[in-house]
Amino acid sequence: MTLRDKACVTGVGETTYMRGSTQTAFELQIEASLKAIADAGLDPKQIDGVIPIGIVSATAEDFIDNFGIPDLRFSALVPHGGASPVMALQCAAAAVAAGVCNHVLIAFGRNVTGAAATKAGARIHTMPQFHYVTEFEYPIGNAAPAQIYAPMAQRHMALYGTKVAHFGEVAVAHRQHALLNDNAVMKKPMTLEDHANSRMIADPFRLFDCSLESDGGAACIVSAAERAGDLKHRRVFISGTAAGHPDQPGAITQRPDMTSLGIAKAAQRAFQMAGVTHADIDVAEIYDCFTYAVIRQLEDLGFCKKGEGGPFVEGGRLRLDGALPTNTHGGLLSQAHVWGLNHIVELVHQLRGDAGRAQVKDAEVGLVTGYGDLGDGAVAIMRRD
Amino acid sequence: MTHAMNLTMPETPARPSHKITPLSAPYWEAAAQGRLLLQKCASCGKVRHYPRMLCDACYSAQTNWVQASGRGKVHSWTVCHHAFHPSFVVDLPYTLVTVDLEESVRALGRWRGAGLVIGDAVVAQFEQRSEGPELFFTASPRTE
Numbered sequence: 001m002t003l004r005d006k007a008c009v010t011g012v013g014e015t016t017y018m019r020g021s022t023q024t025a026f027e028l029q030i031e032a033s034l035k036a037i038a039d040a041g042l043d044p045k046q047i048d049g050v051i052p053i054g055i056v057s058a059t060a061e062d063f064i065d066n067f068g069i070p071d072l073r074f075s076a077l078v079p080h081g082g083a084s085p086v087m088a089l090q091c092a093a094a095a096v097a098a099g100v101c102n103h104v105l106i107a108f109g110r111n112v113t114g115a116a117a118t119k120a121g122a123r124i125h126t127m128p129q130f131h132y133v134t135e136f137e138y139p140i141g142n143a144a145p146a147q148i149y150a151p152m153a154q155r156h157m158a159l160y161g162t163k164v165a166h167f168g169e170v171a172v173a174h175r176q177h178a179l180l181n182d183n184a185v186m187k188k189p190m191t192l193e194d195h196a197n198s199r200m201i202a203d204p205f206r207l208f209d210c211s212l213e214s215d216g217g218a219a220c221i222v223s224a225a226e227r228a229g230d231l232k233h234r235r236v237f238i239s240g241t242a243a244g245h246p247d248q249p250g251a252i253t254q255r256p257d258m259t260s261l262g263i264a265k266a267a268q269r270a271f272q273m274a275g276v277t278h279a280d281i282d283v284a285e286i287y288d289c290f291t292y293a294v295i296r297q298l299e300d301l302g303f304c305k306k307g308e309g310g311p312f313v314e315g316g317r318l319r320l321d322g323a324l325p326t327n328t329h330g331g332l333l334s335q336a337h338v339w340g341l342n343h344i345v346e347l348v349h350q351l352r353g354d355a356g357r358a359q360v361k362d363a364e365v366g367l368v369t370g371y372g373d374l375g376d377g378a379v380a381i382m383r384r385d
Numbered sequence: 386m387t388h389a390m391n392l393t394m395p396e397t398p399a400r401p402s403h404k405i406t407p408l409s410a411p412y413w414e415a416a417a418q419g420r421l422l423l424q425k426c427a428s429c430g431k432v433r434h435y436p437r438m439l440c441d442a443c444y445s446a447q448t449n450w451v452q453a454s455g456r457g458k459v460h461s462w463t464v465c466h467h468a469f470h471p472s473f474v475v476d477l478p479y480t481l482v483t484v485d486l487e488e489s490v491r492a493l494g495r496w497r498g499a500g501l502v503i504g505d506a507v508v509a510q511f512e513q514r515s516e517g518p519e520l521f522f523t524a525s526p527r528t529e
Contacts, residue, residue, distance in 0.1 A: 125401065132435045135404045137493050140519055142481055143401075143469035150463035151483050158461070158503050203464040251435060253483050253493045258461065 004273050005237045006097035008228035009089070009382065011040025011221035012345040017185050017336030019113040021215035025057040028217030029109025030066060036219035041232035042103060047221075049074035049095055049104035051088040053339060054081075057109055074101040079129070081372025082287055083243070083262070085220075085341040089380045090241040092222035102227050108341045109217035129373050132251040145289060146210055148252060148374065150202040153292035156259050157204060160307035162295065164204065166314065168195035170291035171208045171333060173318040178330025180320070180357040185214050186334040209291040211332035218341035220348065235385040236351045239365075240274025242266035246375035255375070263369060263377025264300035271302070274365075274381040278303055281381075282363040283350045284324055285343035287371035288331040294318075297369055301379065320358060328358040343368045344380075351384040400472040403517040409436040411450045416518035419511045421453040423488055434490035455509040456525065457484040460491060462501045482507070482522050494520035 013035025015028050023031070029052070037044050044067035050060045060075035074095045078087045085106060092104035112123075124145070125134045133148060142148055156162050172192055178184035190208065198207040228235045244265030248254045271277065278301075286301075288294045295309035303324065304312040318326035329335045329346035336342055349355040350363045363384075370378040405413045415422040425432050428445035439446055460483040468474040480496035484507055494509060506525035511518040 131404070131406075134401075135406065135409060136435055137481075138401045138470075139403050139517060140400075140481065140493070140495050141465060141468075141470070141473045141476065141479055142493060143473070146467070147463055147465055147469065147481065151461035151481070154463055155461040155503065200464075200466040202467065205463075253491050254435060258483075 002273055003090070003093045003097050003238065003241060004275065005239055006225055007093035007222050007238045008225050008235045009220050009238065009344065009348050010103070010223040010228045010231045010233065010235070011036040011038070011042065012348045013037070013039055013219045014183065014342060014345055015217040017183055017214055017216040017338070019185060019214055021111050021113070023111065023215070025109040025111045026062070027109070028111065028215065029058050029107050029219070032109060032217030032219040033063070033105055033107040036107070036221050037105065039232065040103070040221045040223070042221065045069055047103050047105045048072055049092065049101035051076050051078060051091060051104060051106045053078070053084045053088060053106060053108035053341060054110075058107070063105065074104065080376040082289060082339045083370035083372035083376040083378045085339055085344055086241075086368055086370030086378035086380050087243045089222060089238055089344065090243055090378060093238045093241055096222060096224040099224075102224050104222045105219060106222065106341070107217070107219035108339055110338060111215045112213050113215050129250065137251070137253065146205050147202040149290055149292070150205050152252060152258050152296070153204050153290070156292065156296065159259070160310065162310035164196055165192060166295060166310035167204070167209050167291040168192040169313045169316075170288070170294050170318065171195045173316065174288065174327050174331045174333040176319060177328050177358055178334035181330050181335060184330040184335040185212055186330065205290060205292070211289045212334070212337045214336040216336050216338050218338045218345055220341065220344050234352055236348050237383050237385065238380055239276065239383050240270040240272070240381040241379065242269035242273065243376075243378040245377070249373065249375055252374050259296065261296060261300050261371065261375045261377050263297055263371065263379055266377055266379050267301045270379045270381050274383070276365055276381060280365045281324065281367050283328060283347065283360045283366040284326045285328070285347045285366070285368040286326055287340045287343065287369045288327055288333050289371060291333065293371055294326065297371065297377075300377070301367070301369070320360065325360045328355060328360060339372070340370050347382055351382055397475050398472045400514070400516045401470060408438060412436055413517070415450070415452075416511050416520070417513065419513070421455055421492070421509050421511070421520070422450045423453050423490060424448045425451045432488045432490055434492070453509070454487050457486040457492070457507055457509065457522070459483075459501050459503055459505040459507060460485045461503065462496060484509070484522055492520060494522045497521050498524045
């Protein structure tokens, strides 16, 4: 048995993305959930599976309590940071394909722009999966993702000649897409020069190489394919999905090849399951915690060879009119950071054909990735009915 | 003179504390004496770092702690220009260097020296601070 086309994403929902939200993470998560459920044409009581993303706000019990769900048959946690939403697609697809339940809600909410205590540099040391970093690296100043990830990019530059302008190309493409999206935090145009002149955070990462700290919620519904036909929208199938972890996932410092990611192990499995090739991918939503992460994943996904991710993004390839339109919503870099659940939402809109001004013409097949906790990876390939 | 300066300067907050675990206690005890220790599997001899319970080659939980030579080569680095914890503001910019130790594991330390190139030879040392030992690397003295 394979999961190919056994499940569909039938509903998607997002709150307004912003900084300085007065809503709690829980409120944002519930708001996005209700929107996704309504988008699917379901009643909240019909949700019979739930995967809360992160262990930061709502529990499965909270959804039962607030929606009055009479019979929640399935719940799971997928604790892999930014890889969690796409890994949750895999988990949900497996659950509905096996007949465990019919409609799985995957939902996330966060409010991180308020107190300093909630910023990334203070957050990760409370998380168990970062215990090596917390013990050995935080006390000497390796505190935030920008610092922890920078040596990967530095080595990639040194070994393969990846340039600042390549990172800039990624940042500019994302910003162009965000300007087409009314629900994007970043509103100002960006040039390659703006990127190169933005202040250095952790060399080689400049400010515009780093994703946003923003507030918001996002959610999607995964339904059994045979139940999805009666719902509101054209079906969007999960055709291939896979997850992978890097060797020595707990610390980039100890990783045998620090430039390689878990998604390298997952990519081929997902393409094989879906029965498509790279040339079939019309649109890609690639987890972009940093500009470099997009370049590296393009290599690990097999769109280009290792080390060629920099030249690959040259010439506007990732832009809406390029050969591989990528992060058409603006991504974590320019739309909002909700752990990449917004990437799933965007891919579904693209494949339904209702992505607004950023619509990729005739998008039939697309890909979405997740990347979290220093290198855990997940990929899903979707197609429209 | 140093004392007088401290009186007029705003107080620098302490660095984040070392969260020592039973598994890593021998590492930190040695570090406090300026020695860099690594776990070595008592069964198959594989060296591992950071400290963990099992050897991932033979699954033995029996370990010996062995002293590293301190010699290594630059694997990668980053120069930090933004402090994500207030205690590091006074250090900006500071460099973190990832080092391939001779024992086939890596260490992350502060870099005290000039520009870095992958493969450069470096040596490890500890500075004893009030918060705990700080691992740092310097350029290896040239040998003939």
